[in-house]
Structure formats: C-alpha cells, structure tokens
Amino acid sequence: MTSQTLQKVDHSALKTNQIIIISLNVLAFILNLPVLAAFVALVMGIGSALKTPGFGFVYKNILKPRGWMKPDVLDDNPEPHRFAQFLGFLFMTAGSIALFLGATILGWSLVWLVVALAALNAFGGFCVGCAVYYWLGRFNLPGFTKQPPVGTFPGMKPRVGASQ
Amino acid sequence: MNAETTSVLLRFGLAIGIIGLGAFTYWLINQRLLVRASNNVLTLFKKLPNKPVLVYFTTPDCVPCRTVQRPAIDRVSNLLGEKLQVVEIDATEHPDLAKVWGVMSVPTTFLLNERGEACYVNNGVARAEKLLEQIQTL
Numbered sequence: 001m002t003s004q005t006l007q008k009v010d011h012s013a014l015k016t017n018q019i020i021i022i023s024l025n026v027l028a029f030i031l032n033l034p035v036l037a038a039f040v041a042l043v044m045g046i047g048s049a050l051k052t053p054g055f056g057f058v059y060k061n062i063l064k065p066r067g068w069m070k071p072d073v074l075d076d077n078p079e080p081h082r083f084a085q086f087l088g089f090l091f092m093t094a095g096s097i098a099l100f101l102g103a104t105i106l107g108w109s110l111v112w113l114v115v116a117l118a119a120l121n122a123f124g125g126f127c128v129g130c131a132v133y134y135w136l137g138r139f140n141l142p143g144f145t146k147q148p149p150v151g152t153f154p155g156m157k158p159r160v161g162a163s164q
Numbered sequence: 165m166n167a168e169t170t171s172v173l174l175r176f177g178l179a180i181g182i183i184g185l186g187a188f189t190y191w192l193i194n195q196r197l198l199v200r201a202s203n204n205v206l207t208l209f210k211k212l213p214n215k216p217v218l219v220y221f222t223t224p225d226c227v228p229c230r231t232v233q234r235p236a237i238d239r240v241s242n243l244l245g246e247k248l249q250v251v252e253i254d255a256t257e258h259p260d261l262a263k264v265w266g267v268m269s270v271p272t273t274f275l276l277n278e279r280g281e282a283c284y285v286n287n288g289v290a291r292a293e294k295l296l297e298q299i300q301t302l
Binding site: 073116125126 | 269
C-alpha cells in the first residue's frame with residue numbers, strides 16, 4: 001500500500017446530504033413530481049462540480065451553527081465521496097430524463113436506487129460509490145489514486161484515526 | 165375520493181412498503197450481528213460475569229463517541245452501578261475483536277444478558293434513555 005495523506009472529512013455534512021436526498025426523492029415519488037427528482041439531480045450535479053456535498057449548505061448554515069447536528073470529522077479521502085455523489089447525480093439525471101420521457105417504471109426505479117444507496121450510506125455507514133472508486137483504483141485508472149484508510153474496508157466509514 | 169388523491173395514497177403505501185422492506189433487511193442484518201456477538205462472547209471473558217454487560221466499541225478519534233456516547237454510558241453506569249458491567253474496546257487497538265464481532269463503524273454498543281446472549285446492538289450513537297430501556301428488558 002502506497003503512502004497517502006488523508007484529509008479531515010466531516011461525515012455529518014455527508015449524512016445531512018444523504019438524508020435530504022432520501023427525503024426529497026421519497027416525496028417526489030409520493031407526489032409524483034419528476035421535477036423534484038430533477039431538482040435533486042441538479043443540486044447533486046452542482047455539488048459534484050463544486051466538490052462539496054450538494055445539500056451540505058443546509059448542514060453548514062442551519063444544522064451545525066444551531067448545534068442540531070454535531071461535526072463528525074474523520075481522517076478520510078474526500079475524493080471517493082465526491083465520486084459517489086457524481087454517480088448519484090448520473091443515476092438521478094437518467095431517472096429524471098426517463099420520467100420526463102414517460103418511462104415511469106425505469107425512472108422511479110433509478111430514483112429508488114439512489115434512495116437505497118443513500119440510506120445504506122447514511123444509516124449503515126457503507127458508501128457503495130466509494131467502494132466502486134476504490135475498486136476502480138485497483139485497475140490503476142487515472143484519477144482513482146486514493147486507497148482506503150488503514151484498517152477500513154473499502155467503502156465503509158473509517159473507524160480508525162488512520163494516517164498512512 | 166378523486167383519482168389524484170388515490171394515486172398519492174397508493175404511492176404513499178408503496179413508499180412505506182419499500183422503506184419497510186429496507187428496514188426489515190436492516191433488522192435481519194442486526195439479527196445476524198447479534199448471533200455473531202453471542203457466539204463470540206468468550207473472546208471477551210474467560211468466565212461470564214452473570215450480570216448484564218454493555219460492550220462498547222470506540223476509537224480515540226471518534227468525536228460522537230467522546231461527546232455523546234461516552235457521557236451516556238457513564239450516566240447509565242452511574243445509575244446501575246454494580247448491576248451492569250461495561251466493557252470498552254478500542255477498535256484501533258483490537259481490530260481483531262472488531263472484526264470478529266462484525267463491527268463496521270463506531271460507536272457500536274452491544275447489550276448482553278446475564279447468560280451472555282447478545283440481545284441488542286446499536287449501530288451509531290445510543291442515548292442513555294435508550295440503553296436503560298434496553299437493559300430493563302434483558
């Protein structure tokens with residue numbers, strides 16, 4: 001395993017982002033609002049472009065200052081989380097396009113897939129997009145250079161104050 | 165009831181069903197963790213302490229452990245005194261134990277009854293009230 005520098009990643013910001021994505025997508029499904037799903041896709045896309053959790057501003061400006069959520073800062077790689085959000089953005093965009101084209105089963109299936117993966121991350125601590133990132137890194141693909149923190153299963157939330 | 169309301173209700177029911185399925189899957193995974201923990205109690209004790217045990221997995225860098233979980237456990241421990249044994253495990257020092265017990269993140273707390281059977285697992289922070297409720301049903 002090669003040497004790498006980990007950064008401080010606030011997992012509370014990531015969790016807030018995931019919970020808002022889950023809530024808005026479920027609401028979009030119940031109210032049959034493809035435009036709301038498209039809005040979630042847009043925010044995730046903007047987040048990916050700005051290298052920040054799309055709905056992280058809710059945590060940063062509301063939840064954290066009021067003490068409603070405490071920071072959960074861990075030594076981690078931010079890149080896999082950005083990649084995971086980008087994957088989510090792609091699924092959400094595909095789902096939204098399918099919904100607007102009338103392919104409702106495909107569209108809502110993709111939206112629910114994002115809900116399931118976000119829930120797995122928020123409540124189970126396993127980031128599938130991050131696992132895919134680390135898996136692609138094993139094939140030496142350019143841009144996928146990071147490795148999981150020591151003692152952490154690829155995709156799992158770090159439990160070790162790792163530095164390698 | 166018009167068609168739109170029916171559609172919303174149907175979709176609401178479907179959403180509840182899908183979320184319920186997810187919750188059931190989560191419950192199944194937790195049951196598996198409990199069986200695994202029960203099978204590995206003797207990795208912590210040579211002899212069972214014959215009283216409820218709270219097994220607490222943590223790491224030094226875990227902020228919610230320090231700010232929320234630790235005070236909650238201290239409160240429970242102070243309330244119950246000798247009636248409860250608390251075993252704290254640093255997952256960085258004992259990665260083998262974390263692996264054997266199936267601990268994927270911290271804080272994780274297990275509650276064992278006096279027969280050494282794991283009855284509850286809390287993935288993430290568990291407040292003092294919740295721990296006390298769980299201990300009362302052991």
